[in-house]
Amino acid sequence: AQSVTQLDSQVPVFEEAPVELRCNYSSSVSVYLFWYVQYPNQGLQLLLKYLSGSTLVKGINGFEAEFNKSQTSFHLRKPSVHISDTAEYFCAVSETNFGNEKLTFGTGTRLTIIP
Amino acid sequence: DGGITQSPKYLFRKEGQNVTLSCEQNLNHDAMYWYRQDPGQGLRLIYYSQIVNDFQKGDIAEGYSVSREKKESFPLTVTSAQKNPTAFYLCASSMARQGNTEAFFGQGTRLTVV
Numbered sequence: 317a318q319s320v321t322q323l324d325s326q327v328p329v330f331e332e333a334p335v336e337l338r339c340n341y342s343s344s345v346s347v348y349l350f351w352y353v354q355y356p357n358q359g360l361q362l363l364l365k366y367l368s369g370s371t372l373v374k375g376i377n378g379f380e381a382e383f384n385k386s387q388t389s390f391h392l393r394k395p396s397v398h399i400s401d402t403a404e405y406f407c408a409v410s411e412t413n414f415g416n417e418k419l420t421f422g423t424g425t426r427l428t429i430i431p
Numbered sequence: 432d433g434g435i436t437q438s439p440k441y442l443f444r445k446e447g448q449n450v451t452l453s454c455e456q457n458l459n460h461d462a463m464y465w466y467r468q469d470p471g472q473g474l475r476l477i478y479y480s481q482i483v484n485d486f487q488k489g490d491i492a493e494g495y496s497v498s499r500e501k502k503e504s505f506p507l508t509v510t511s512a513q514k515n516p517t518a519f520y521l522c523a524s525s526m527a528r529q530g531n532t533e534a535f536f537g538q539g540t541r542l543t544v545v
Contacts (some may be wrong), residue, residue: 317455350533352536354495357541358539359437359518360521360523362533362534362535406474408472409534418464418476419464419476421466421473421474423472
């Protein structure tokens, strides 16, 4: 079985400062990794995904994440945040074997940008 | 525009009543999913379906039922057996092919028991 841990439930950051949201996963097989963003009372929108290849993945809105297999991590980063980045962020994992595509989510990190 | 439509956006239910949440997609995706979201608990999988006329229980299926009679539709019924149904419900779909498990989400239905 796979699992995802987001250690920080809330992260306050000043506007234009850098941010890192942490995500660690556990799985007995190789995985695909995702970061989703959720604005209040809305569904989830994909920020970026790691399927294979380069371990540094770039996504929308200036976000990027790095897959580290040895540390089983997939931390999300942005060099300079904006007020509009205030939202909840979810890390998710799915197994790579066909027939088991369901996603397992972390508990989320609420990012608050301080003007 | 292609996407996933959930209805209604807000739903109120009296205790002891069954209620059905609608989810329709026009993305031609094979797989569909229902998640429940509670504050501080992230998203938990209720049911999923990878093909028409077939579905599997997720992690918290008790008190819920689904059907998948058409590829485009995956309704969720919250039964009176669900002891704490007040939550935000999210439907998603994906192509369910190896290497392409990106899920697309609807805007959610907020269910409140009154």
